[in-house]
Amino acid sequence: MLMRPACPSGEPGARHSWYQDEKALVPGRRGADRRGVTTTTTPLARPPGPALGPLGLFTVLLGAALPLVDFFIVNVALPSIGHDLGADEALLELVVAGYGLSYAVLLVLGGRLGDLHGRRRLFLAGLVAFGVTSLLCGVAPTAWSLVAARVAQGAAAALLLPQVLATLHSSTAGAGRAKALGLYGATNGLAFVSGQILGGLLVAADVAGLGWRASFLVNVPVVLLALPLARRAVPETRAAAPAPLDVRGTALLAVALTALLAPLTEGRAAGWPPWTWCALAAFPVAAAAFWRTERRTERRGGTPLVPPSLLRLAPLRRGLVLVLPLSGGFGGFMLVVAVALQQGLALGPIASGAALAPMALAFFAASLAGPRLVARWGTRVIPAGALVQAAGLGMLAWTAWRSWPDLSPWTLAPGMAVAGLGQGLQLPVLFRVVLAEVPADRAGVGSGVMVTTQQAALALGVATLGSLFLSLAARGSMGTALAVTLLIQLLLALLTGAYALRLPRAAG
Numbered sequence: 001m002l003m004r005p006a007c008p009s010g011e012p013g014a015r016h017s018w019y020q021d022e023k024a025l026v027p028g029r030r031g032a033d034r035r036g037v038t039t040t041t042t043p044l045a046r047p048p049g050p051a052l053g054p055l056g057l058f059t060v061l062l063g064a065a066l067p068l069v070d071f072f073i074v075n076v077a078l079p080s081i082g083h084d085l086g087a088d089e090a091l092l093e094l095v096v097a098g099y100g101l102s103y104a105v106l107l108v109l110g111g112r113l114g115d116l117h118g119r120r121r122l123f124l125a126g127l128v129a130f131g132v133t134s135l136l137c138g139v140a141p142t143a144w145s146l147v148a149a150r151v152a153q154g155a156a157a158a159l160l161l162p163q164v165l166a167t168l169h170s171s172t173a174g175a176g177r178a179k180a181l182g183l184y185g186a187t188n189g190l191a192f193v194s195g196q197i198l199g200g201l202l203v204a205a206d207v208a209g210l211g212w213r214a215s216f217l218v219n220v221p222v223v224l225l226a227l228p229l230a231r232r233a234v235p236e237t238r239a240a241a242p243a244p245l246d247v248r249g250t251a252l253l254a255v256a257l258t259a260l261l262a263p264l265t266e267g268r269a270a271g272w273p274p275w276t277w278c279a280l281a282a283f284p285v286a287a288a289a290f291w292r293t294e295r296r297t298e299r300r301g302g303t304p305l306v307p308p309s310l311l312r313l314a315p316l317r318r319g320l321v322l323v324l325p326l327s328g329g330f331g332g333f334m335l336v337v338a339v340a341l342q343q344g345l346a347l348g349p350i351a352s353g354a355a356l357a358p359m360a361l362a363f364f365a366a367s368l369a370g371p372r373l374v375a376r377w378g379t380r381v382i383p384a385g386a387l388v389q390a391a392g393l394g395m396l397a398w399t400a401w402r403s404w405p406d407l408s409p410w411t412l413a414p415g416m417a418v419a420g421l422g423q424g425l426q427l428p429v430l431f432r433v434v435l436a437e438v439p440a441d442r443a444g445v446g447s448g449v450m451v452t453t454q455q456a457a458l459a460l461g462v463a464t465l466g467s468l469f470l471s472l473a474a475r476g477s478m479g480t481a482l483a484v485t486l487l488i489q490l491l492l493a494l495l496t497g498a499y500a501l502r503l504p505r506a507a508g
Contacts, residue, residue, distance in 0.1 A: 052171040056233035057180055062226050063123060064164040064184060065191045066130055066219055067157030071100065071458070072195030075338050076349045077203050077212035084211065087143035090269040094147045097265035097459075102154035104261055104455040105254045108305055111162035111448025112246075115239035119163040119170070124230055126160025131223030138210075138217035165447030169435055170237040178371060178432060185428025186367030192330065193360040193420070196338060200353030239442070249293050249305035256286035261456060264463035268470070306449055310442070318503055319434035320450065322382070324457045325492040326426060331458035332465025336485050339469070340400075344478040345407055355409040359420030366424025374429055379503040382426050382433075386497030389422025390490045397486035404479020422493070426500075433503055465489065 052060070074081075078092050087095070114122040133153035140146035168180045202214040210217065260283040263276035270276070294304035311317045341352040366385070373381045395415035403411060431450070438446035465485055472481035 052167065052176075052180070052235060053233060055229065056171075056235065057168075057183070059226055059229040059233055060123070060164045060167055061183060061187045062222065063127060063160055063230070065187055066127075066222060067103065067161050068188060068191035069195040069198065070134075070153065070157070070216075070219065071103075072192055072334055073199040073202075073215050074099075075196055075335070076199040076342070076352065077215045079342070080203055080212040081143075081146070085140075085143040085146065090266070091143050091147070093266050093269035095143075095150055097262070098147050098151040099154040099157075100265060100455065100459050101258065101261050102151045103157045104452055104459065105257045106155055106158035107162055107452040107455060108253060108445070108448035109245075109250050110158040110160070111166060111445050111451075112305060113159070114163045114166050115442070115445065116245070118236050118238045119167045120230065120234045120236040122159060123163040123167065123234060124227065126156055126163065127223050127226055127230065129156035130160055131220050132156075134216045134219035134223070138213045138220075161451055162448040165431075165435065165451065167234065167237060169438065169447065171235050178374070181432045181435065182367065182371050182374075182428040185370075185431045186364060186424070188431070189363045189367070189423055189427045190360055192334065193356050193363065196334065197353035197356055197360065200349030204348060204350045244303070246294075246297060246303065246305040249290060249297065252286060252290035252293055253305060256283060256290050257452075257456065259283040259286050261459045265459050268463070268467050306445065307442070310438070310446065310449065313437045315433050315437055315504055316435070316446065316450075318499070319430055320453050322430055322496055322500055322503075323434070323450065323453045324460075325496045326423075326430065327454045327457035328461030329465070329489040329492040330423065331461030332469075332485070333461075333489055335462045335466045336469045336482060339466075340478060340482045344473070344482070345405060351409060355412050356416065357409075358413045358417040359423075362417040362420035363424035366421045367428050370425060370428050373425070374432075378505040379429060379433060379500065380505070381429050382500040382503065383497035385422045385425025385429075386493045386500060387422070388425060389419050390493040390497070392416070392419025392422055393486050393490040393493060395419075397483040397490065400479050400486065401483040404477060404482070407479075426496070 074096060078095065081087060081095065082089075082092050110122070110126070130153065133149055133156050136149040137146060137153055140149050165184065168177070168184060172180045198218075199215050202218060203212055205214075207214045259279045263272075263279045267273075267276040291308070294306055295308050297304040298307055298309065311320075337356070338352065341347045341355055342349070347355075370381065377384075392415050395418060396412065399411055399415055400407065434450050435446055465488065468488070469481050469485040472484055
């Protein structure tokens, strides 16, 4: 993207908005500069910073896969953890929620730190921290020590993941950026699905008698592989004019996200005690205070944690809206399917993981075909993918309603494959849309906002669809509960497709 010099932020009364500087010079669009002269701009032929080669791309995608896989890899290991460490359901929920909560709360801060201190430096620090905390999870002697290690692991993930998208955005351009973001989207979806598959395989294999501990310790050799590759092949990038940290905004964002995600992820297992309702009531107050603080900071010429002008970019704003139902539905889907297969059908970890394999393969195939489809049809690929996903979810709902409990990975395979195909046509393209017009100088902030939205949506999906499914299952057939939950996700897919028609035709 063509960059204009940053406005000075130290002038009294100056209203600094990087969006206003970029507004007239969006790649590939016509606009008027500040003198009123009509201009036509074109995408940069070269990246705004050092170029990212194939080895560097592989390395950052490998780093991206680690925290994404770990969000779901623990799902199939929870029964073994509970038995080994004597943890009840509420404590096991904390093993999952502790990671997700610290991850979501610190993501935007992680992106800002990368802008400030250098993205490769923070990527390396995040890798080391993730390896160390994974080791602590794998050797945890008690349930509470595992919870503490998972919270620390989520913080390490928040340090690591924003640097990936920011590096891709600031060290690629044109067709190279489109390919890199498409591969990131493919990595994202595959990591979510393969996390439960890998977790099932590791628990069932009982490698060296480690049982569930192997689900965490497997990260250590991956980190040891990624570290020398990152030093060699990942270029250093940072914001051209690093801004100081927004301490007040960071604190308010942490309070708002904690007030929302903590009760939703822990409330059901804890029996919805009074603190959960108090926290939910505090969320809109904290969110409003955060937004007012950010607007005031930007009006006074400061640099807020999340610049409100960022959301004036229509592709980013509309893309974030789409992330909510897409990621929320997916998070709920993964939990519901895991519970239905393991508890409802008493399938082992390998069989329950194998049921998701068609989805992973179809997602990967769609991700590979995505760039060619986008080159021809633009963002219309997203609503088409939503329709395909809805068809797959309908097939799964019909199968669950008609055939329960005579289900197997084979009977679920057609619906899984079609649903995975639809998701693969949406997610990679959506990442390109969200970051299409974000200036490279604010890549860390943009990627942090997007991943935070995705993480919060995953938690919301798990809490809402998961609670609905478990409530329906307690009152009747788990097969009926599964079918109803899948139909609700089908409606979310249709809403996603309808709203996606508002996206700019070009994918960026």
